[in-house]
Amino acid sequence: MHHPAEQVLVNCAVYDVVTGAARPDQAVWVDAEGMIRAVGPVDDVLAEAGDTTVVDLGGGHVMPGLTNMHVHLALGLPGHYGDEVQRSNDAELVLLMADSARRALHAGVTTVRLVGESRYADFALRKAIDRGAVDGPRIFTAGHALCCTGGHGWDADALEADGADGFRKLTRLQLRAGADLIKVCISGGIAGQHEAIDTPQLLDDEMAAVIRVAHDWGRKVTAHAGPADSVRRAVELGLDCVEHGYELTDEVTRLMAQRGVWYVPTIVVSRCEQFFRDSGVPGWLMDRALAAGPRHWESLQLAIGNGVPIALGSDMPPHAAYDETSATVRELEFMVEAGMGVADALRSATVRAAQWLDAGDRLGTLEAGNHADLLVLRDDPTRDISALRTLHLVMKGGVVYRDDRGMARKARR
Secondary structure (H helix, E strand, C coil): CCCCCCCEEEEEEEEECCCCEEEEEEEEEEEECEEEEEEEHHHHHHHHHCCCEEEEEEEEEECEEEEEEEEECCCCCHHHHHHHHHHCCCHHHHHHHHHHHHHHHCCEEEEEEEEECCCCCHHHHHHHHHHCCCCCCCEEEECEEECCCCCCHHHHHEEEEHHHHHHHEEEHHHHHHHCCCCEEECCCCCCCCCCCCCCCCCHHHHHHHHHHHHHHHCCEEEEEEEEEHHHHHHHHCCCCCEEEEECCCHHHHHHHHHHHCCCCCCCCCCHHHHHHHCCCCCHHHHHHHHHHHHHHHHHHHHHCCCCCCCCCCCCCCCCECCCCCCHHHHHHHHHHCCCCCHHEEEEEEEEHHHHHHCCCCCCCCCCCEEEEEEEEECCCCCCCCHHHHHEEEEEEEEEEEECCCHHHCCCCC
């Protein structure tokens, strides 16, 4: 079990995700509870901290840890991943998920939003991570995804129901288990063999039942969704967030912006041919995913242009290799290529994600009173989103989990 140690990080620039500016010659004081005590000019912080361990970051750039808002630690994709999940017993499943959680943390993802897992194992893993028994990011989870009979994800452990009463019950089952949010599949998608991306799958009364129960319990609802019409209907019923949105339109993105409905584009999933090949997915799935790419890209550009609030999510495992970086970083690079400013992209993975999770008072920014979840980069993120490729240190809750250069080991008093 790791315990945070009181320390002052010096010789660094601190990236302010709110303003998009980097402040040079800063120090970050982390206390023994793993919280940030102070951030500011190095002389001021050192004078206040007194005889505290000092860690020299060698001129690195410090920023908040990343939040990935579309994660499956037990990825049920047809192919090697799905086969491994389906073959595993409960103990094996938790260990498989724990390995994915550790790798995500090492990739700089200090918080994840899980949007569909198996057998309620995510709740056991969340408890173990919170207790410090397992290394992994902070977990916000939807428990099982919900779908209609034969709907998207039914063969990847989404729970099936039909009718408003059926969906009310499934929603309450996730809440009973301790779900932080609800995930519902309202249309077809890439990974369903007997459906199309634009297949509508829930009727209005079914969507309304999920949204009403979740909102009554103070939880948000996010929807796996492909076609614009399904999205429009859900938005009008009070949906909080759209996943993928493969076929959004100008009209629907304007409606989303007007209603304050968020978008998690997962743009990597329609342009990750090598990952699909490595994962052994069936040919039909890879063909459908790659064919969706141009329209998916257009949807992202419309959402950016019309001011839809956007949060980072990869759907691919956060740590998965992609173009010599991780899927999480590549997703951010794609968002910038699609027209999002660098500062906005970084906000989508930090302060804005924390806002959606109602955790902005403790996550997403580097300020006194927040958890000490931070990354150290060699390069300046104000200049180029690809500075994230130079990540070399990951801290979560005041504990260093990755330190490629051994900086934390060279601490001095």
